[in-house]
Amino acid sequence: MRRPFLIAALVLLALCVLVEVGSPILLPQKSPDCSALSGTKPCAPLPPGFPEDCRPLHTAICEGEDVDPSDVVRTQKENPPTPGLGIPYLALVDALLLLTLGLMGASLIIPERVHGRVQGLATLIGSIVALLTGFGLLMAAIALTLTMITLVASVPFGTLAYLAVWGFFNRGGAAGTLGFLMFLKLAAGVCLVLAHQRFLQNKGLVLLYLTSLLANAVVSLLHGLVPGILVSITDAVSAIIVAILGLIWAVLLLVGALVSILKVLRLKRAAPA
Numbered sequence: 673m674r675r676p677f678l679i680a681a682l683v684l685l686a687l688c689v690l691v692e693v694g695s696p697i698l699l700p701q702k703s704p705d706c707s708a709l710s711g712t713k714p715c716a717p718l719p720p721g722f723p724e725d726c727r728p729l730h731t732a733i734c735e736g737e738d739v740d741p742s743d744v745v746r747t748q749k750e751n752p753p754t755p756g757l758g759i760p761y762l763a764l765v766d767a768l769l770l771l772t773l774g775l776m777g778a779s780l781i782i783p784e785r786v787h788g789r790v791q792g793l794a795t796l797i798g799s800i801v802a803l804l805t806g807f808g809l810l811m812a813a814i815a816l817t818l819t820m821i822t823l824v825a826s827v828p829f830g831t832l833a834y835l836a837v838w839g840f841f842n843r844g845g846a847a848g849t850l851g852f853l854m855f856l857k858l859a860a861g862v863c864l865v866l867a868h869q870r871f872l873q874n875k876g877l878v879l880l881y882l883t884s885l886l887a888n889a890v891v892s893l894l895h896g897l898v899p900g901i902l903v904s905i906t907d908a909v910s911a912i913i914v915a916i917l918g919l920i921w922a923v924l925l926l927v928g929a930l931v932s933i934l935k936v937l938r939l940k941r942a943a944p945a
Contacts, residue, residue: 758910766857803926806919809821814917
């Protein structure tokens with residue numbers, strides 16, 4: 673076992689989780705200045721230098737009836753662009769991967785007899801926390817997705833509300849963050865192989881690692897699949913998918929932890945006094 677490479681893999685995965693959790697702070701962007709719409713008629717010609725990102729908002733205002741552009745601009749300013757859900761939700765899967773690998777690495781410094789007990793208990797606690805957290809996140813993502821879809825379909829006023837609140841998504845920043853996360857995860861995988869090839873024989877670890885890469889790719893794909901004004905919706909859909917993947921793995925780890933704990937208890941009972 674080459675410990676430096678194992679430690680490097682753990683550090684890289686921990687960095688992934690930190691970036692994902694901190695993405696709401698790293699990714700927010702300032703909404704484009706659509707204040708030129710204030711005080712104008714709904715279908716007035718666009719002034720020179722009008723921001724390209726504001727054109728869908730202008731079109732929606734023009735198609736609506738009795739819409740005051742000033743009200744729309746005020747709503748936009750009161751609701752700055754959100755960083756999305758897809759990237760933060762990746763932490764649900766990657767935290768489980770980090771926990772699993774961390775417990776495997778702990779076997780190098782903890783006696784085997786003690787490690788067996790600690791691993792089962794730690795996995796049990798971690799999987800329960802992931803289940804509760806994942807379920808709450810899943811419900812939140814579903815509710816947000818339904819809200820956005822309902823607003824988009826409610827022409828014209830609902831569409832205007834959607835465009836003002838969720839019509840601007842920091843797709844460039846998200847793409848850069850997802851690319852950085854993918855690099856960290858691939859580097860962590862290389863470090864694991866260099867640490868010891870037996871990690872490749874652990875099917876559970878390999879599948880969880882591949883799930884992490886898949887979740888990253890799904891978020892990236894859905895961000896680039898639609899026009900910019902709809903990315904907030906596909907981002908929320910990607911969050912739902914990632915949350916489901918995290919819940920599946922949380923259940924699997926919970927079952928594995930219970931089996932491990934039961935085995936330890938049986939061995940204790942079978943051991944001579």
